[in-house]
Amino acid sequence: MVDVLLGLQWGDEGKGKIVDYLAKNYDIIARFQGGPNAGHTLYVKDKKVVLHTIPSGVFHGHIQNIIGNGVVLDPVTFKKECEEIESYGVDLKKNLFISQKTHIIIPTHRALDKASENAKGSAKIGSTLKGIGPAYMDKTGRNGIRVGDLLAPDFHAKYDALKEKHFQLLKQYDVVEDITEWEKEFFASLDKLRSMNIINAEYWLDDKLKQNKKILAEGAQGSMLDVDFGTYPYVTSSNTTVAGVCSGLGISAKYIDRVIGITKAYCTRVGGGPFPTELHDEVGEQLRATGNEFGATTGRPRRCGWIDLVALRYACMISGVDTLIMTKADVLNEFEWINVCTSYKVNGLETTEFPYNVCDAEIEPQYTEMRGWRRSLDDTKDLLTMPAELIKLIDVIENHTKARVKFVSNGVGRDQIVPI
Numbered sequence: 001m002v003d004v005l006l007g008l009q010w011g012d013e014g015k016g017k018i019v020d021y022l023a024k025n026y027d028i029i030a031r032f033q034g035g036p037n038a039g040h041t042l043y044v045k046d047k048k049v050v051l052h053t054i055p056s057g058v059f060h061g062h063i064q065n066i067i068g069n070g071v072v073l074d075p076v077t078f079k080k081e082c083e084e085i086e087s088y089g090v091d092l093k094k095n096l097f098i099s100q101k102t103h104i105i106i107p108t109h110r111a112l113d114k115a116s117e118n119a120k121g122s123a124k125i126g127s128t129l130k131g132i133g134p135a136y137m138d139k140t141g142r143n144g145i146r147v148g149d150l151l152a153p154d155f156h157a158k159y160d161a162l163k164e165k166h167f168q169l170l171k172q173y174d175v176v177e178d179i180t181e182w183e184k185e186f187f188a189s190l191d192k193l194r195s196m197n198i199i200n201a202e203y204w205l206d207d208k209l210k211q212n213k214k215i216l217a218e219g220a221q222g223s224m225l226d227v228d229f230g231t232y233p234y235v236t237s238s239n240t241t242v243a244g245v246c247s248g249l250g251i252s253a254k255y256i257d258r259v260i261g262i263t264k265a266y267c268t269r270v271g272g273g274p275f276p277t278e279l280h281d282e283v284g285e286q287l288r289a290t291g292n293e294f295g296a297t298t299g300r301p302r303r304c305g306w307i308d309l310v311a312l313r314y315a316c317m318i319s320g321v322d323t324l325i326m327t328k329a330d331v332l333n334e335f336e337w338i339n340v341c342t343s344y345k346v347n348g349l350e351t352t353e354f355p356y357n358v359c360d361a362e363i364e365p366q367y368t369e370m371r372g373w374r375r376s377l378d379d380t381k382d383l384l385t386m387p388a389e390l391i392k393l394i395d396v397i398e399n400h401t402k403a404r405v406k407f408v409s410n411g412v413g414r415d416q417i418v419p420i
């Protein structure tokens, strides 16, 4: 069976920590979309590690990890990540597998990302500039290079042809990018990738499923960044919702069991685009400072706001989320009052539907004000020891989303999590 774990907001919900925590219940952790735009933080022996492409189960000896065909992989980031993980004594040759069909990001993808963003002016998406959009464009445009191609004798010819195509595109942006250094790094990183277990992943996974192995599919980004259902065009270039799992791993939908969604107790977004509950005042500042809301991949300050149950309900609906995990509850410890957005006024009309025209409409979030718990959650071990105000907040979330909150995370540490 396959359980799926998804971020339900605009990313950075704490997926890395939660996958690391849940990993003990699984045999395999699988990444099915996204790429080095992701930054999943976890702690190993009290040291912070940020994973970009490699699944967050990699520090558990018994677990196998797989990078699926739906991921776009940058060999340069990948090599650095491997070296950091290997410095902890992890044997990646034993526990990491990569689909031959995973597309790779080449240096000119990054150059195109930058040129495309610059050309957008004030309508910038705020991309991580890791080459994600251009790499997925080449995938669907049928020009891409896949990990399996690295092993073929015509790899260099394929690379040169794609690079040439990209240079032509860059000319249209009036950009001449010197990629000498990027290219050096790129070619120096390829042998690392070639030395890994590059496999026919669909057959490998089918075999595991037939052996009744338990798989956790680890989402990257969040539902509101989904290319179809997010706040388009301010989104990433993959399906971050449950639909991405089958196409990003090559497994049948009939194997999907639980869909677990992660939400922060408030909301953040990094980069451009609509964010109805964003706070531009000192409350937003307080959330950023207390929650240490700075990007794990780019270091950019994250925009902060109240939890948005209109967006959350929508995200749960799209993916059929049955289990919720709330992270960063501890960040609200000091707040006397907490706001929860339960509906929007869109151009003056009240609705609980997430609107199509979210980028253009005037959206006024309608809030329910709730009392905060004003104490540390360090001693909260279960529902009995949980502050009544937090239980109330959970009730409101469950009522709106119709999903059950099963865990509340109350700190960055591996064991700072409360089952309920």
Ligand code: GDP
Binding pocket: 007, 011, 012, 013, 014, 015, 016, 017, 038, 039, 040, 041, 042, 291, 295, 296, 327, 328, 329, 330, 331, 409, 410, 411, 412
């Ligand atoms: P991901 O992309 O969803 O894996 O999330 P990130 O790693 O980008 O960002 C989440 C940040 O919140 C990381 O710095 C985590 O260490 C931190 N974090 C996760 N859960 C909690 C929590 O319950 N409380 C606090 N204070 N921090 C948390």
Ligand code: IMO
Binding pocket: 007, 010, 011, 012, 013, 034, 037, 038, 039, 040, 125, 126, 127, 128, 129, 130, 132, 133, 219, 220, 221, 222, 225, 234, 235, 236, 237, 270, 271, 272, 296
């Ligand atoms: P994790 O997995 C938060 C955002 C970028 C930008 C938009 C498009 O750590 O939750 P892209 O690089 O894909 O072209 O950027 O999406 N974005 C993320 N925001 N967390 C992420 O990943 C993100 N990955 C992309 O900031 O607004």
Ligand code: MG
Binding pocket: 011, 012, 013, 038, 039, 040, 041, 296, 297
């Ligand atoms: Mg992140």
